[in-house]
Amino acid sequence: MNSSAVAVLRDRIRRIEGVGQAAGHPVLPLGMTPIDRALPEGGLPLAGVHEVRGDGAATGFCAALLARLQDMDGRPVLWLERGNDLYMPGLTRFGLKPGAVLTVSGISRDTDMLWAIEEALNCGALSAVVGEIRAADFTASRRLQLAAEMGGVTCLLLGETARGGAATALSRWQVTSMPSLPDGAGVGWPCWRVELVRCRGGRPAAWTVVWSPKGWTAITEAGEVEILPDDIRIAG
Amino acid sequence: MKKGHKKRIMNVWFPWLVSERLVRREPELAKQVLAAIEERRGRLVLAAVNRRALHGGLKTGMVLADARAVQPTLQTRFVNAAADRAALVRLANWATRYTPWAGLAEGDSLFLDISGCAHLFGGEEALAADLTARLKGFGLTPLTAIADTPGAAWAACRARQREATILQPFDSLTDAMTALKEFPLPTLRLSGDTLDSLTSFGLRTIGALYPLERRALAERFAAEPVRRLDQALGVVDEPISPIAPVPAHEARVACLEPLITREGIETGLRTLLDQLCRSLTQSGEGARQLTLACHRVDGTTARIRVGTSRPSRWVEPLFRLFAEKLDEVDPGFGIEVVAVSATRVEALKPAQENWQVKGGGGAGLAELVDRLGNRFGFGRIARPAPRQSWLPERAVEDAAPFAEASGEWPAGRERPLRLLTVPEPVEAMALVPDDPPMQFTRHGKSYRVKAADGPERLEGEWWLKDESPRDYYQIEDDEGRRYWLYRQGLYGGGEKPRWFLHGVFA
Numbered sequence: 001m002n003s004s005a006v007a008v009l010r011d012r013i014r015r016i017e018g019v020g021q022a023a024g025h026p027v028l029p030l031g032m033t034p035i036d037r038a039l040p041e042g043g044l045p046l047a048g049v050h051e052v053r054g055d056g057a058a059t060g061f062c063a064a065l066l067a068r069l070q071d072m073d074g075r076p077v078l079w080l081e082r083g084n085d086l087y088m089p090g091l092t093r094f095g096l097k098p099g100a101v102l103t104v105s106g107i108s109r110d111t112d113m114l115w116a117i118e119e120a121l122n123c124g125a126l127s128a129v130v131g132e133i134r135a136a137d138f139t140a141s142r143r144l145q146l147a148a149e150m151g152g153v154t155c156l157l158l159g160e161t162a163r164g165g166a167a168t169a170l171s172r173w174q175v176t177s178m179p180s181l182p183d184g185a186g187v188g189w190p191c192w193r194v195e196l197v198r199c200r201g202g203r204p205a206a207w208t209v210v211w212s213p214k215g216w217t218a219i220t221e222a223g224e225v226e227i228l229p230d231d232i233r234i235a236g
Numbered sequence: 237m238k239k240g241h242k243k244r245i246m247n248v249w250f251p252w253l254v255s256e257r258l259v260r261r262e263p264e265l266a267k268q269v270l271a272a273i274e275e276r277r278g279r280l281v282l283a284a285v286n287r288r289a290l291h292g293g294l295k296t297g298m299v300l301a302d303a304r305a306v307q308p309t310l311q312t313r314f315v316n317a318a319a320d321r322a323a324l325v326r327l328a329n330w331a332t333r334y335t336p337w338a339g340l341a342e343g344d345s346l347f348l349d350i351s352g353c354a355h356l357f358g359g360e361e362a363l364a365a366d367l368t369a370r371l372k373g374f375g376l377t378p379l380t381a382i383a384d385t386p387g388a389a390w391a392a393c394r395a396r397q398r399e400a401t402i403l404q405p406f407d408s409l410t411d412a413m414t415a416l417k418e419f420p421l422p423t424l425r426l427s428g429d430t431l432d433s434l435t436s437f438g439l440r441t442i443g444a445l446y447p448l449e450r451r452a453l454a455e456r457f458a459a460e461p462v463r464r465l466d467q468a469l470g471v472v473d474e475p476i477s478p479i480a481p482v483p484a485h486e487a488r489v490a491c492l493e494p495l496i497t498r499e500g501i502e503t504g505l506r507t508l509l510d511q512l513c514r515s516l517t518q519s520g521e522g523a524r525q526l527t528l529a530c531h532r533v534d535g536t537t538a539r540i541r542v543g544t545s546r547p548s549r550w551v552e553p554l555f556r557l558f559a560e561k562l563d564e565v566d567p568g569f570g571i572e573v574v575a576v577s578a579t580r581v582e583a584l585k586p587a588q589e590n591w592q593v594k595g596g597g598g599a600g601l602a603e604l605v606d607r608l609g610n611r612f613g614f615g616r617i618a619r620p621a622p623r624q625s626w627l628p629e630r631a632v633e634d635a636a637p638f639a640e641a642s643g644e645w646p647a648g649r650e651r652p653l654r655l656l657t658v659p660e661p662v663e664a665m666a667l668v669p670d671d672p673p674m675q676f677t678r679h680g681k682s683y684r685v686k687a688a689d690g691p692e693r694l695e696g697e698w699w700l701k702d703e704s705p706r707d708y709y710q711i712e713d714d715e716g717r718r719y720w721l722y723r724q725g726l727y728g729g730g731e732k733p734r735w736f737l738h739g740v741f742a
Binding site (some may be wrong): 057061089090093094115120155178190191 | 511607611616621645650687741
């Protein structure tokens with residue numbers, strides 16, 4: 001089978017899986033070769049719903065994704081908060097440009113949150129919507145996926161634990177803190193375990209991601225290192 | 237004066253308001269001879285009577301003892317002026333179903349400015365008939381009159397004492413003088429003293445004042461009679477003080493068939509918004525707040541209010557804001573009058589209609605902000621902006637969603653991703669003063685500190701220096717989670733230093 005036949009088949013599989021648009025669907029490359037290789041078309045598919053679960057590291061991961069998206073798409077980002085603790089000076093560390101970020105705080109009920117996310121996705125004037133939600137059932141999550149596709153808006157569902165359904169999301173990520181890499185004295189650079197739990201058109205895998213002032217770097221489980229800044233020493 | 241621009245004022249008088257209010261509270265009084273009494277110069281006198289008492293020979297101002305002699309079965313209640321006034325205020329609010337210009341008038345009555353809205357109710361006669369029928373349904377006996385001026389309406393109401401008196405629009409001053417000539421002098425709304433002295437001169441009707449020289453009249457009786465006469469004849473304007481602020485822009489519709497479905501209300505609302513937005517366009521304004529008032533058959537009113545993040549005069553977005561809340565409107569037995577008003581407006585230049593938010597967006601985003609704002613409150617929507625302060629909780633300002641971006645975010649400082657709104661007290665142990673803690677306890681769980689950065693000393697601006705400086709540490713536990721802890725107070729000082737968790741890092 002030649003490569004074009006493979007491409008056609010891939011395309012057909014994606015359509016069957018319901019990723020929506022076929023080849024040429026816009027994606028957001030993460031800029032980390034090992035992770036991008038595991039994603040369909042070499043990046044995170046835009047105009048769809050992605051779940052990001054985990055502790056504080058998941059918030060950082062979202063901020064870094066949005067920062068990369070802001071470089072591609074100048075439209076504002078909306079962050080829907082459950083509480084009122086999102087702190088912009090900390091988000092800027094991951095490259096997020098706060099000038100075009102709108103926040104709505106204190107949406108504590110999931111029903112309100114789902115309503116707000118769907119309204120935001122339908123509006124079409126945003127590049128991405130982050131919704132801090134505990135759980136979305138199958139129907140709700142399907143609605144969000146449709147709204148994201150129609151509106152051309154990327155949706156990140158951010159929560160603490162991956163619970164139940166929401167199997168309609170394009171991908172699910174589990175991001176947890178890991179002990180930082182020693183960097184002389186004191187606290188080192190943030191280090192996360194990033195697991196792609198599920199991804200339509202991609203393949204599940206896990207990496208260690210290090211955030212340094214130069215950006216992020218992924219290390220595969222097998223120890224495969226992409227390009228590491230010279231000044232990082234790897235323990236073990 | 238052009239006919240079309242003339243004002244038309246209705247006076248609604250409740251001659252039996254006091255006794256009818258008492259009967260509403262105590263229905264068993266309905267069949268009694270009743271008077272409201274008050275103390276005047278050490279004696280109890282009748283302040284108001286009901287119809288039975290009047291027919292039985294009682295009058296206001298009579299001494300109670302005399303009244304009892306005439307009518308031994310007389311029931312009395314003390315006057316409650318505050319409650320009477322409150323009842324009148326409620327009636328004025330109710331009357332806003334006809335016009336926003338509804339206000340209190342002298343002598344238990346109301347003024348309604350019905351200029352330009354009588355046609356909504358089928359003309360002046362139909363409006364008066366509708367109004368009196370409804371008020372009678374509440375157990376009241378209203379008398380009304382419509383004329384070009386409040387003074388003329390007030391006079392006509394008392395002179396004719398009918399459910400509806402309509403004085404045709406005055407063509408000229410002479411015409412007005414002729415219309416009021418025969419009305420008794422007390423109908424000129426004069427104070428008791430002025431009226432007494434005028435009567436003592438043998439003046440009985442309003443017309444009797446016409447031949448008198450104005451200056452002589454003013455010198456002899458002060459300005460009052462001249463002013464009242466001028467007001468009644470329309471020589472000087474008399475504004476009505478509306479009971480509620482009158483919106484600059486309002487549209488209303490009276491429904492022939494009471495509305496009982498949401499679809500019906502929606503149809504009416506859309507038409508009204510269309511009118512309202514055209515009126516806003518003409519004046520170069522946009523609405524920041526709108527109120528929908530649904531006046532029900534039973535006299536009650538349901539109101540819903542929506543706000544916008546910037547002046548707006550577009551029917552569809554405004555309609556959608558109301559649509560979110562329409563379920564709150566219970567039509568009850570039906571809604572007869574629907575009114576939409578712009579209760580807060582701002583200038584909106586045509587150029588602003590095509591505004592852009594920094595970084596893209598546009599009208600779609602503004603509509604979204606409005607919808608979120610009406611559901612969660614506009615105060616919860618923010619575009620975080622930097623503020624010059626060392627205190628972390630003061631370093632971010634919640635700018636309005638569409639405010640101009642300003643200021644620079646300080647670089648090079650390690651700040652958490654999540655900042656607790658209220659720092660959480662934790663137990664922490666440090667080996668050496670000024671050292672980061674070795675471990676800390678939160679919610680009964682203890683965390684071992686693996687690595688730490690700090691201290692970074694932060695204190696409030698000098699005018700806020702009401703607390704001691706804080707020493708912040710970035711701390712990593714053995715699972716790699718990072719916290720922002722601070723110590724307040726110094727070791728060796730008078731008080732033991734306390735530790736707080738203020739945020740978490742990624």
